Amino acid sequence: MPINIPKNLPAGEILRKEKIFVMEEDRAQTQQIRPLNILVCNLMPEKEKTELQLLRLLGNTPLQTNVTFLNTATYLSKNVSKSHLDTFYKTFKEIKHRRFDGMIITGAPVERMEFEDVHYWNEITEIMDWAKINVTSCMYICWGAQAALYHHFGIGKFELPKKCSGIYSHVITDLTVDLVRGFSDEYVAPHSRHTSVSIDDVRNCPELRLLSYSEEAGPFIIQSKDTKHIMITGHLEYDATTLADEYNRDVEKGEPVELPINYFPNNDPNKTPKNTWRAHSHLLFYNWLNYYVYQETPYDWHFVDDMIEYHI
Structure with missing residues (x-):
């Protein structure tokens, strides 16, 4: 089934070349089918790259999916044109009257700041x-x-002594949970961050379930026990060369960065890295859309509103 995207979105042409079934809004409206409505709050600086990465994963399931991109109103991104944002993005004010089946909030280059000091923290909360x-x-x-x-x-x-950057091995704590259904006992995934959270704090929180972790990189897949919230501390959506792009960017800035771990062949930054996490990236998003969005969301949100009003 297709993923529905805004007309003329630049990522669309690339997705078509990759044989991913995309459908623009005007054609999708003619189909008599209830698509999933997914909201993507894209906080990454290079928004077009993130759009493409997430659309690849959202588009590789049997489910028809409408994607709406959300941008912060309280902070204007410096790495994407205003015309791109105006054409393909909404603000929270424009969509808050709607209901969505799923939502993704991406990473952001603000991790060294206190949460309350981030320009758009109040908006995100x-x-x-x-x-x-x-x-x-x-x-x-x-x-x-x-x-x-x-x-x-x-x-x-908490801030790490040095940046956690590279491809790390992870284990699963419970293979019977639907979110990690089909995962290998051990698999790899990318991380790229200067901060982390305590694995003990996650384990000791009665509302959370730690599904996957790395001995080196810490907690990775965390799920609330009501299954409403899924936290991924790394970047399974990354392309093969994303960590290389980040490394080269930091080197050009003169930052004291080390080579990403287990990433470049023979630790040679002149060699092209391979995507060794692609299968689990697609599996994670497939499981999320199937088990936690499609099978849980109401067919008609108006019916839910009526039931809530009736019980009140």
Whole structure:
């Protein structure tokens, strides 16, 4: 089934070349089918790259999916044109009257800041609170995961002695949970962050379940026990060369960065890295959309509103 995207979105042409079934809005409206409505709050600086990465994963399931991109109103991104934002993005004010089946909040380059010092922190917390009622299931990535753990569960972050960057091995704590159904006992995934959360704090929180972790990189997949919130502390959505791009960017800035761990062949930054996590990336998003969005979301949100009003 297709993923529905805004007309003329630049990522669309690339997705078509990769044989991913995309459908623009005008054609999708003619189909007599209830698609899933997914909201993506994209806080990453290079928004077009993140759009493409997430659309690849959202588009590789049998479910028809409408994607709405959300941008902060309280902070204007410096790495994407205003015309791109105006054409393809909404603000929270424009969508807060709607209901969504799923929501993704991405990472953001603000992890070294205190949460309350982030320009758009109040806006993000308002979105997260709104989502408790208006979204069936939420996925949070990297800084988004840390923000959700802090806001919803009171778990803070701490700065690492050096950047956690590379491809790390992870294990699963419970293979019977639907979110990790089909995962290997051990698998790899990318991380790219300067901060982390305590694995003990996650384990000791009665509202959370630690599904996957790395001995080196710490907690990775965390799920609330009501299955409403899914926190991913790394970047399974990354392309093969994303960590290389980040490394080269930091080197050009003169930052004291080390080579990403287990990433470049023979630790040679001149060699092209391979994507060794692709299968589990697709599996995670497939499981999320199937088990926690499609099978849990109401067919008609108006019916839910009527039931709530009746019980009140």
